[in-house]
Amino acid sequence: MSEEISSVVDIDQQEYIINIGPQHPSTHGVLRFVVSLQGEVVKSLQPHIGYIHRGIEKMCENLTYQQIIHLTDRMDYLSAHTNNEAVCLCVEKALGIEVPERVKYIRTILDELTRLASHQLWWCSFGMDLGGQTCYFYGLRDREKILDIFEETCGARLLLSYNTPGGLMWDIHPNFQKRIKEFIKYFRKKLPEYDAILTGNVIMHQRTEDIGILSLEDAISYGITGPTARASGFSCDVRKRYPYSAYDKADFKEIIYTKGDTFHRYQARMDEMWESMKILEQLVDNIPEGDFTAKMKPVIKLPEGEYYQRVESARGELGVFIVSKGEKYPYRMKFRSPNFCNLAIMNKLTSNFKIADLIAISGSLDLVIPDIDR
């Protein structure tokens, strides 16, 4: 009798398919993973995307270059300023105009603040994914200080829309520099607390070390960028390799780790926070005097041609590609979003790991779903 049952249903061999998402609390956004399991082990994983596709690239074809900026906020909302800047830099490159030094410095400072805020949010949600609720409150508490700086100068906390082709919407607030210096002083004390709570934690170590190893070859062939790729030894920092804005004036290290497991991806981001603070310290006192915008015509028409500009957002390389036919609207606009490429590796990273590791791995890739769907 018992023999008969086991021949009908062999649980060990049976494949079991579950959906994670679209609204699972551990995937930040509306993404759906169709996971095929054998017991507790992930055999294959298929991401299904497009739940918040808004057609941003298509919408851009009917908007002027000034109007496009506010849409790019809504792609990777945690790197809103970086997205804005990418479009502005591309338009400025096409027009061949040089923005004032002051603009370059302010843009770089805001870039780094954005990166810090984004990594703080990543840290706290990563901690929460692994079961550490406390992290969430500590991370958000410190992020609040950066959002206050944004709010005072740009007028918004998340979707800044502070850049405009040729410069900035308005000048910085008189308190801007003071607040940044206060923040750095404050955060230099708080970052070691992050390490004490999560980095050294034994549970965290056991759940991340040797989990989801991304090899250098895979990182390159899948087009992975950002801290995720740098944790695998792929030196791809756009800030270093193709410096834009004022990054050539700042002295900072490109964080490279070699193992490529979840823990090294974690470490790469933690170290980037220290580097970001270093960049801020170098630039904040040296903002040159001058205009906050270059002289621009009210209607911007790009000369006919194709233009590409890349920047380093908090998650990797963001590329903006504009095809212009000489009109005030772009003929085609394409965004190369880092999250889309980083998502592609999920199947390879998670296969033959446990389902609990899947959450840790997807947390360590730091995916922002609206950027994938656009």
Next chain:
Amino acid sequence: MKSFIKYISDIFSGVASLLKGMRVTGKYFFSPRAIVTQQYPENRHKKGKKKLEMFDRFKGEVIMPHSENNQHKCTACGICENNCPNGTIEVISVMNIGEDGKKKRALDKHIYRLSMCSFCALCVKTCPSKALAFSQEFEHAVFDRKKLIKILNKPGSTLMKGIE
């Protein structure tokens, strides 16, 4: 034997790492002044440092400031309408006959649909006569969505002197 020693020492170092984290949380537990949570909506009416105040530049909603004589600065040129990426603004103008007998365009209604605004600030920035501004209001919840369609110029308001 070696693996056994490692097993024991792993337990101790693991517990030590947990205690290290708990020292941080414990520190906050015993110093309530480090807590930064704000009590909303109670802090709307508080005084001093705890009071909820937005920054001057905060983009709450688009308004049209009026002077004490109920005058605004909008000439109904329609530039804000053209610049808005979302079609949020609609400027309805009328043709008035001025004192000198010439026809002159004047503002009838400046319609602003708050529900469609994405706070990009292009209207405020491009208005040639600086007729628009942002208010710091952020509590926009209403029961009827019709209330989100606002007419920015006040009833009976006129154009400020000296603005063409």
